[in-house]
Amino acid sequence: MAQRFDPYELAARRLSEERGTLYEEGPEAIALLYPSPYPTGMSSLGFQTIYRLVHSRPGRVAHRAFLPDDVEAHRQSRVPLFTYEARRPIGDYPVIGISVAYELEIAGIIQSLELAGIPIFAEERNERHPFVLAGGPLTFSNPLPLAPYVDAILMGEAEDTLHPVLDRIFAAGSRREALELLAREIPSAFIPSIHGVHMPPVAKSDDASLPAHSQIITADTELRDMFLVEPERGCHRGCMYCVMRRSTNDGMRKFEMERVLSLIPEHATRVGLVGAATTDHPQISDIVEAIVDRGCEVGLSSLRADRLNDRFMAALRRGGQTVLTTASDGASHRLREMIQRKNDESVLFRAAELTRRHGFKRMKLYMMVGLPTETDDDIDELIDFCHRVSKIVPTSLGIAPFVAKRNTPLDGADFAGIREVERRLERLRKGVRGKVEIRSTSARWAWVEYVLAQGGEPEGRAVYEAVKNGGSYRAYKDAFDALPDDRPRRPIVRPGNRLGRAGALPLVDR
């Protein structure tokens, strides 16, 4: 007979492999939920930061919970979703804090609430149920589809706002009072039941509260045993599709090398430098060299091709990197100019030369397909580029279909279409066969992400229908198709953000 899955056993094994776990108890305990499985949640620097931040206030503690790796097996175990540290059902906590990275995690919120026995929709919950507070990267673009499931959404950076928000929730005599207090006193708190669709601007934390860094190191994450630290936050560049571009929270904020290094614990053996534009930090080579000199491996998110040089590449190799990962994003020079990615082909060839010269095995380039105005000519230019670059160094492409996000100049651009994206990918695959390896994310799921990224509450509610009907692409399509055609495109009001639509940009025909 097959052995029954025991969720407690898995949690205990994972806890035994962690360093830095906070096992405190306190009168003000919150369940910190990540709506994706443990290995993804524990690779999130934001989730780890909030975990430590909650504990920084005496008497206040956070216990973690995650969407189970196998939701069906967990359901069959009949164990209510529980926190790892306390083995306590998340439904027993007065507050559940949820960190949401992107649109497709809304399904994970629904599944987690259901496994916890908590009514899914905010309007169905009463004083016996936890207050559900969401935040995270999704709040920088469009958290409206989350609105049906949560009581409040904390917009933007939470380092300085989390405790003031929790102060009010714990002090309030009722959920309604808490919501009114937050709406009145916390400028970055979005209360859908009070604000409707009018979201406040994102918060910006004081630099004194940064840089963010890991609390727990564990082998069981996507970034195995890696201590994460953020040498800079934000970006001073202006890529048209990017939520973290220069207009968001005043662009890039750099932190002193000494401060960054001082946060790395003695026992760390692998260090990940995380940020929107880490290679734009003026001391990045010094930082990488100093970490390698301590005997640590080092990894970086977001290497910018135009920032690579011999010294930096040598330091990365000494730090154990074997694949050089960078992004080009637009298939052709014309598209890169249009999206203001501004990577001349010569920069990419130079990156390939450096990759070979320093003994990396491979260069991996991130790319988007389906950008507005893209044609077969752009794809053919990419094919030609692949042929030439693969003569310099083995190259692979990681391709994502373009999804327009709100709060960017490309907001409102159409999705190129599932069939069209698949056709262009096929053209590309055929054109580079035997030369360059291609991995792409699904055009179908990119479309689902697009509908949610551009949608509001109705699209958010449709996720519940999709999850109820199995959560397949087909279930999402049916749920979105069932929405009324005349539903309004919801306005987004962000008085604090200097943005604007790409009025002059030629968008694809509707």
Ligand code: SF4
């Ligand atoms: S895509 Fe990267 S380089 Fe461009 S604005 Fe965003 S974070 Fe900066």
